[in-house]
Amino acid sequence: MTAENPVADDDLAARLLDAHVEFMCGQVTDPEEFAALVHEEITHALDDAAHITLSEAVSRDLIKAVAHKYAVAFPVEGAIPELVGRVAARLYHDSATDDVVLAELIGRKHADDLTDDIAQLGLSRRLVERVLDSPDTVDTVVEAVQRSVDSSRLPQSLRRYVDGAVESVTRRAASFVLRANRSESDELLADTMRELSRAAAAPGAGALGSLVEPGDVEDVVVLVFEFWRLFRETDYFARLLADGVDEVFDTYGDTSLADLLADLGIGYDDLIEEAHRFGPPVIAEINRRGFLEAALRRRLAPFYASRAFTEALQHL
Template identity: 30%
Template sequence: MPDPAPPADCIAARALDAHVAWILDRAADGPALDAWLVDTVDTLLAHAETLTLAEAVSCEQVTETALRYAADLPLTGGIPELIGAVARALRDQPALADACIGDLVPDDAIRTFIAKISELHGLRAGAVAELHRSDAVRGLVATLCLHALRGWIGEAAGRAGRLGALGQRLPATVRDAFDLILARAAEQAGDGAAGLPEYLLRHIDDHALQDALETFWDRLAEMPVAPLREGLGDDDIEDFAALAYGYWQSLRDHPTYRAMIARGVDAVFERYGDTPLRALLVDLGVDRAMMLHEARHYAPSVLAVLHDRGILEAIVRAQLAPFYASDAFAGAVGGGTATTR
């Protein structure tokens, strides 16, 4: 391929050098760069007054991008290690040494959440119905009752002394029969307890439930974090990271997950598709001052590094050189035809 740079002794080469130098000077940290940043932000915002979200990008494009990164992007094996490293760093954070759970979770938010839960009558009724129909719940209650009965009888026998010794001398068939009676009693207790949630649902009102949940939260909020993190070893964190990674991998492949992403994008466009981008930014809490602050925060340091290493000049020159070596430039200055197009 021909060299896109114009001959060094022609006007195109001098114009290219001057243009590159002008851009680099404006990119240097100082009044020129700040003025360029302000002008760029203001120009973008001026166009954002009339350009809508749907005009700038389609719902299909956003959905495709969201699925590409949320569902289709290959996840490397280094991600669990990164998750584990971050989790260990958070666990070992010195600020947690004297913290309680209530210091990490906003109290007002929890109480508001509890109040809302107390109002969800339909959700509570549905949960109770599932518990009532669940054989697993009955089995769990029966198991707990059986252990409780055995423990209570064992304690009573121990207190009785000789009665306990007498029980040990009973024939095995009698003891087996007694165990069978206990198991049957526990099973009946489980069947009866299955209706307990429904009974509670009828007799506990919203305020009582809210008070119970808030009492539980009050106790939980006072629990110190230190003992909890001391019981969480490095191996535990690595195991949790691997489990989370595996769950995320399987979730990404599920059609329902992809459908939810697509529906979420649709909802955004239904609400903001015909909204000017400036109004959308305002709704999202992004204003001119914030945009300028972030531009001034990052641009000078990034451009300075690129400038010092010659990267910025190479990028600018590579972008401009083909034009100054083209027939378009030669025709514009009336100098005939350049060596390349």
């Protein structure tokens, strides 16, 4: 058939291509057809995902390579720090102009309960105990008291005696007070956090706006990025990253992709909802600009111009 009338075959290929492109454009631009397509494809995708595990779909080495690229090798210079700084500055400006405190958002009782829960965390208790037990804490108290006692006007011999006595008494007293409070570290932390929370909520306290200036936000962003830039290049971070990937595969490697999505809280209804949220407006815009038809033709035209299509016609 092709050898007898190649011109007719070319015309047939062109007409089939036009029909194919029109059909596929209609599938994604018509609301009813798009809805049916979304439901059909997501249903089949989840059915297929139920029969393949994470380890079967992708290897941990591939995931480690991707994680290393974006966590270690991907540059954080240029526009990224600048954008983060601008976002942080805007969030600071919004929060500084709003006289909203935690207790007003969730209620005084819930705020106090949250404070108590934080104080009872094992990490919080250990941090407070570490501070109370640390010799550096005692040294800091001693230094503060010594600076408040001005012995510079005393004779040299008396000055040494006074400074020594102040240090000795202060060190013993500080050690005694810190040891006495160690057993009540939970309540100490809770009381401190409650007082800070109430002070921030009090009228005229100024809260965050009185402590943080616009320049401070930029300084913090610069410090964070500088730390991250150095930390991510260390062997220690590389080990943490690899261990994190291994933990995911050790936990979910034999789990089907469908169950993994469910464990992550992503279900059929969520996928349908997001497809309908983003699909129609995005497709409508690229169709309005002529990109949709052009993309479909670019993908389908090679088949209708191929030897495979010609050979298929020969069997008709």
